[in-house]
Amino acid sequence: HILGTNEVLLGRTTDWQAIARNAKLMICLGGLAAKNGLVNSGGAGRHDYGVLMREAKAAGLRFVNVSPFQGDTEDELEAEWVPIRPGTDAALLLAMAQVLVEAGLEDRGFLATHCTGWDRLRAYVTGAADGIVKTPDWAAAITGIPAETIRRLALECAAKPTMLTAAWSIQRADYGEQPYWMLIALAAMLGSIGKPGQGVAFGYGSINGMGTPRRELPAVSSPGIRNRGGLHIPVARVTEMLERPGGILQYNGRDITLPDIRMIWWAGGNPFHHHQDLPRLQRAWARAETIVVQEPWWTALARQADIVLPATTTLERNDIASSSRDRFIRAMHQAIPPVAQARNDADMLADVADALGYRDRFTEQRDENAWLRHLYEQWRLTCGNLGYEAPDFDRFWAEGHVEVPPVPIGEEYTQFADFHADPEAEPLNTPSGKVELFSETIDSFGYADCPGHPVWIEPREWLGAKAAAEYPLHLLSFQPATRLHGQLDPGRVAAADKIQGREPVNMSPADAAARGLADGDIVRIFNARGACLGGVRIKPGMLPGVVAMATGAWYDPATPGDPDAMCVHGNPNVLTADVGTSRLGQGPSAQSCLVQIARWEGPLPPVTVHGMPPVVAA
CATH class of the missing domain: 3.40.228.10 (Dimethylsulfoxide Reductase, domain 2)
Structure with missing residues (x-):
């Protein structure tokens, strides 16, 4: 606009x-x-x-x-x-x-x-x-x-x-x-x-890659396929969609009638990591009659599924790593055979397409290697039209990578x-x-929350709000340095950064002192939406009244399946509000979040989400 x-x-x-x-x-x-x-x-x-x-x-x-x-x-x-x-x-x-x-x-x-x-x-x-x-x-x-x-x-x-x-x-x-x-x-x-x-x-x-000097070249990727019915919603509004079938969502000048979702099939991503107000999402998630998840790991998402289809990791399949922000194209050679019953996502979906009678339309009669060759050669053709002659697929696959020449020195x-x-x-x-x-x-x-020119609108949750009297700390959630989103959270690097197994919450010396807290103390972080445990990390150079917590600790409610249960591990999205930024963008508003913090006095509950979930016989 x-x-x-x-x-x-x-x-x-x-x-x-x-x-x-x-x-x-x-x-x-x-x-x-x-x-x-x-x-x-x-x-x-x-x-x-x-x-x-x-x-x-x-x-x-x-x-x-x-x-x-x-x-x-x-x-x-x-x-x-x-x-x-x-x-x-x-x-x-x-x-x-x-x-x-x-x-x-x-x-x-x-x-x-x-x-x-x-x-x-x-x-x-x-x-x-x-x-x-x-x-x-x-x-x-x-x-x-x-x-x-x-x-x-x-x-x-x-x-x-x-x-x-x-x-x-x-x-x-x-x-x-x-x-x-x-x-x-x-x-x-x-x-x-x-x-x-x-x-x-x-x-x-x-x-x-943002601001890195580079040529105007695309990534090696598959072109997106639009929903044939034309229906889509902003991903941040998934909970609202599940809660209000038939309701109207105002978005970017359109009124979208929310569908009545009876089945969820989720492949890639993890809403029980990245979505806001996880207790509310869990309640809405239960409205679906059947939930299928494709996952390599027993994440919080997989634990919410009726059917889990074990998917291969990047080490168990062939693939290509590529980004338009980076000048290296990398061949991801399969390192090990698929473990146990794990299968490639594409192969599982091809079987579903086969059951529906259109396998060939879905696969276009290509297997894994044929698809990689096709996507690479399509990229190579585009590069040729833009003035860069890339090596053919066989050479790329044998050598393991392509390095696109850098922008000449002096060119900006x-x-x-x-x-x-x-x-x-x-x-x-x-x-x-x-x-x-x-x-x-x-x-x-006609959106009051996003009028025709930029304005100051008082946030629903901020340090100047009335709610700050009860919840006087503004929680900001950030990307972790020890993992990528929730990936590798069970790993040694992420574990070494935690405090008694809990995600750290960064606090200013003044805010910690006001609550009698010291480095390493376990605390309860809470508001009206939910609560989680965290470990205090006192950091200078923070504005008093503001605390910070990395995203990505796997959601681990004390009582599995109970939306009202405290997350014992430290996922900040049990605290964040699930409200669209405005009717124009309907994006996530996770950074507008007020909380209170108090010392945890009870026995420390175990973190169980990195182990196997309870298995119940059918």
Whole structure:
């Protein structure tokens, strides 16, 4: 709606070479967590992320880390830490915009030629629309950032070539669309969108490969197949779908009638790891009459199934690892035969297709090796059309990998550079062809939780809410350094990081002292939705009032199958709210979560989820 593409969020974005050569200031909402740069969907052939950031620092780039956590940037970057209350980034950005307007520093030429809707947004920023001037003093009361710091950052943005960026986590909160939209608007006010190494970008510090110099090549992958009936919902609304068959879900301007789901067949992913409000999900899950899960492990998801089909791991089959963010394509040669009754996912589904009478339509008469050859050769053909001649499949498979040549030294990429140079010849894919600071389309939806321009909307759960009187700590959940999501949670590395077998909960010294807690204490973390155990890890460099817990500890209710039972292991998603970010995005809002923490006084219950579940004879 705003920039006409999701590439700015998920695809090729302005690279670090361009930033290092051209920008002097980088303001990072949510920081640039180095640990996240170690992983990538499809695998990471090179870990350039930290090196590229340090090279940018050496070239003179100043970093500002706007986050509740000082550790969200590497020490070597010497970033200025600006602690902020979670969920208040939009207020900060609006106040920075007000400073620019008051000082007459907005780029009026760019706003006129490259943007639409500035008059509507300006009226909101200055208070002409609602009587509230979005001053630094106004924002200071919301964000906890001193007004003078807000004013100084705004003026520095206007004085230096600046890159504005936000981590993916910023959007995963109540009304998470607003800080993203306002960050784009602030970059537009600076006239920097499309300028070399400047403007706005998302995802640096969220995954490996964002900003890595690379060629415009796809991954080796299978093209997606759409539901023939056209029905789909945002994945974050699975619980609501199960709860409200026949109900209406408002999403991105559409009213979706939720289906009456009687059977769940789940292959890949684990909602009992990544979904919010797991007790609520467990209640909704029970509505299904039959549940089939394809899994290699006895995860919390597999334990919720009627039928578990044992699937092969990546060591038991042949495959290809590939990502559009990485220039290495890797042959994943089968290391061992399938264990016991394990089978490839594709083979199991082919048998289902056979029972339904269309095996050949499903398999296209290809087995595992034929599919790998076909997908690789399709990729190779695409690469040829884009100017890169990749080796054939046999050579690739024999040698074990393909290394796409790196971008030549000195070549740099800035997103929206063509648009910046000539907005008439290179318009954006928006209704106006411009950056939409006010969107007629979004405004026409009539959503109070996402109106036609970026605004400050008080989150349902934040440190300024009434609920903070009972639950005074804001819980943020983050990606772990010792595993990938919930993968390898039973392994030695993940186990070594736990405290008496429980997931650590990071606390500021002040918050721990106020509760009489010390490093290594076992605590109960709770709110009205649920409770879990955790182990205290006291960390300096945390904003008091904010605690943090990694995702991925396998959900382990004290009484299996009881949604009201406490998770004895420490999965934070028993605490998070299952509410869409807004009716526009309907994304997860896990980062808006208030809790209380108290010492655990009773006997420590065992963690059982890494063992075999109870087996009941049919």
